[in-house]
Amino acid sequence: MKSTVCRRRAARASRLAVRPLAALVPVIAAMLAAGAIAQGVARAIDIPAQPLAQSLATLARQSDTQILFATALADGLRAPAIRGTLTVEDALARMLAGSGLRVVSNGPRTYTVVQAPVDTSAATLPLVTVRADAADLSGNANGVVPLRAGGSKTSTPLIDVPQTINIVTRDQMDEQNVQSVMQALQYTPGVVSQYGETDLRYDWLAVRGFVPLRYLDGLRLPYGARGYSQPRIDPYALESIEVLKGPASVLYGQSSPGGLLNMVSKLPQAQTSREVVLQTGSHDRAQGAFDLTGPIDEEGKLLYRVVALARDTNTEIDYLNERRVMVAPSLTWRPTTDTSLTLMAQYQKIRSDGGGAPPALPAAGTLLPNPNGSIPTSRFIGEPAYDKFESEQMMFGYKFAHRANDTWQFRQNARYSYIDTDSQRVQGLSMNPNLLTENRYGWAFPERSGVFSIDNQAEASFRTGPVQHTLLLGVDYQYEDARYEESQLVAVRALDVFNPVYGAPVSRPPLGTRVDQSRHQVGGYVQDSLAIDRWTFLLSGRYDWAGSNTDTLTALTNNTVNTRQSDNAFTGRTGVTYQFDSGIAPYASFATSFQPQAGTGRTGTPFEPTRGRQTEVGVKYQPKGVNAFITASAFDLRQTNVLTPDPLNTNYNTQSGEARVRGFELEGKASLTRGLDVVASYSYSNTEVLKANANARGATTLGNALPFVPQHQASLWTYYTFHTTALQGLGMGLGVRYIGRSYGDAANVYRVPAATVFDAALSYDLGKSVLQLRGVRVGVNATNLFDRRYINTCISSTGCYFGTRRLVLGTVSYKF
Secondary structure: OHHHHHHHHHHHHHHHHHHHHHOHHHHHHHHHHHOOOOOOOOEEEEEOOEEHHHHHHHHHHHHOOEEEEEHHHHOOOEEOOEEEEEOHHHHHHHHHOOOOEEEEEOOOOEEEEEEOOOOHHHHHOOEEEEEOOOOOOOOOEEOOEEOOOHHHOOOOOHHHOOOOEEEEEHHHHHHHOOOOHHHHOOOOOOEEEOOOOOOOOOOOEEEOOEOOEEEEOOEEOOOOOOOOOOOOOOHHHEEEEEEEEOOOHHHHOOOOOOEEEEEEEOOOOOOOEEEEEEEEEHHHEEEEEEEEEEEOOOOOOEEEEEEEEEEEEEOOOOOOEEEEEEEEEEEEEEEEOOEEEEEEEEEEEEEEEOOOOOOOEOOEOOOEOOOOOOOOOOOOOOOOOOOEEEEEEEEEEEEEEEEOOOOEEEEEEEEEEEEEEEEEEEEEEEEOOOOOEEEEEEEEOOEEEEEEEEEEEEEEEEEEOOEEEEEEEEEEEEEEEEEEEEEOOEEEEEEEOOOOOOOOOOOOOOEEEEEEEEEEEEEEEEEEEEEEOOEEEEEEEEEEEEEEEEEEEEOOOOEEEEEEEEEEEEEEEEEEEEOOOOOEEEEEEEEEEEEOOOOEOOOOOEOOOEEEEEEEEEEEEOOOOOOEEEEEEEEEEEEEEEEEEEOOEEEEEEEEEEEEEEEEEEEEEEEOOOOEEEEEEEEEEEEEEEEOOOOOOOOOOOOOOOOOOOOEEEEEEEEEEOOOOOOOOEEEEEEEEEEOOEEOOOOOOOEEOOEEEEEEEEEEEHHHOOOOOOOEEEEEEEEOOOOOOOEEEEOOOOOEEEOOOOEEEEEEEEEO
16 A cells, blocks of 8 residues: 555656646757857867877767777877867867877768878778767766766866866776765765764765755755655766765755755766676675676667666674665667767665664763773664664656757756655663663654656857857756654663663554655756856856645644745856966856745744855866866855744744854865876865854854864875786775864764774786786775774764774676
8 A cells, every 4th residue: 555655646746747847848949949049169178188099088078079080090199188269170180280190070070080191991990989978968087087077067177167066986986995975975075974974874964064965967866854765876876976065056956055966877888898796895795786888789879788786784783784786777879969868767775674874872981981981883772673774766767968050959857766765763862870771762764755857958059259158048847745754752671881681672653743745846047158268257047936835744633734835046156267278277156055944933934945155266277288186165155044043932943043164175186197096185164153042041052163064174095006017907095084073063062083094995907917817806995994993973962973993895896
């Protein structure tokens, strides 16, 4: 019965979502077909010095063209850096100067690289086709160095975007052998884990002091009425992970002021690639995965990809384990060079005995001293026979792209995502005066949610006099339908946290509260990137209509309270970038955001959305002839309309609160030709509550720091691969992470000390060994190499969480 209800709710959500958007598709398609704006062909090109084959591939992506060349022609050749507003022909001419090659035009946006003078034998060589898929604006990275972000919704190079965007590439994830999105972001400045990295259910994180909304391929993921129906995306299914810093409402609508997390899926590739991975290691881990992609037909019009993973492992916490299965198939159809359609799906199921997450432990014995000793980091305070977590998530969507002419291209991305979670746990309530035993309670809190999202984009590239425009027009819609159920709380026998004896009788309590909530958002946005010589100006604006309907049932009284909210908001962003010949590009920007706030005040009036605004200045550096990218930024970020106790009746809240985050961030990434990858970062954050009222006890958070935000963070990851010595094929990595002191609670009672943690990696390509096992690679990765015991955060007297202890994983992969 439950699954039938879920399917009916999901179908209703899809029908409601499709109706208002159906009429928009022909309107935008007609706009594209018109192509009334001048047919400019010059484009912003930004390509570092690198091997010729890579430069040709990069140019194809940046210019949305098709370039054919024989692999033998490009072997051993390097191309110089190409930067500026150029036609494709001019960029190719500069790239091929002195190489003995020239380019031949084969029709609109199609070129062939041949010998100069033309060598007719070249026609018999196998041709490599390199073309930018207009539906995939993000797959652009050289090693650990990103070049552009799909989250920006255009193909604009990162150096031209007046905003801090941190990207973790596939190569970096592979070097560090990350097992979660949160682990992949550990070397990213300004990003922190809220409750530790050992949670198997969700990736809890904060960006510049605020919790970001999560997106997959530019479309929002479910969140639920209380946040317990968030999908957990496995990093093995991802091509990259992007953090857009600061307000992102102008492109995405409602969002927190700190930033936005966008994950980019692995998609079908034109070149055949197959990988099988086996893994074992700490806590009896057994894991297998594969990633298969390539063309289906000889013409390469049909491409496929299948990514799958299965895991069975215990954890460093007693009685806590994980069993996971994930599969993500996708199919791309390219009937012409101007049109592509990619169908995508994903299914994942997680089962975790022990509740899916590490327990919240008492402060006495973890953060604070306890006369009875220190509580072990492996301590489980629940009930093994009761605690469990189950999650099942499904996603179905598509990415459609069509280029109408040299000016206009159209993209439509859509997805329906559904997740059903069930959690029941026994948790700590309070420590007894002896600081030995902890009172506990049992409860259950299942939640399910479905989200339909669709984003229509029209992008135009044209000139008006000396100005090169990249114009983006868009309309998006999202609808979420969620149900959250919370049981009554039942007392459970106290537990000796130093010598636990389990087996207390506990059964699932009856329903206490049920929340049915639907939310929707419709937004229209426009953005114009204007390139004038060395200057790039960015102007963006968006208007949103957002609303929600919430029914809250109290089971004991059978009383249901209905709350309706409707919010309209305009948000914007403006910025400017100037590029020097040296590769240095200073920039400045200002952006705003809004985020609806649930609930009502003393008079019964629904709360207004919180508002965010950020001023940011910085400099980006992409040195000539070096595959590197550096970003330094300073920012002032403020959030207003924050909830704070109402001075006329402290049982209610009012929206006179305000918070501020000021800081500086630095990130550098380089993949050097001699086999050295470097990822370095530093962040300084100064947070303060600027406005707050006292509560009923007279306490206030005014002047306090925001929780979860360390004042200082720093990290360094280096990975070196030997290429020419007797150690050829050997790779070694070493990383260090410093997490500064922070507060875990808004009252600033629990201050978490700083910690320094080391990571390491060792790999060997057996194809380079005397065994000559081509495609076989073995590796060992260690997280928290020296097994440092440290507190990740502490939110209350019974809410402390340890950081991850040492985890060692051994991996064997085979690519063929």
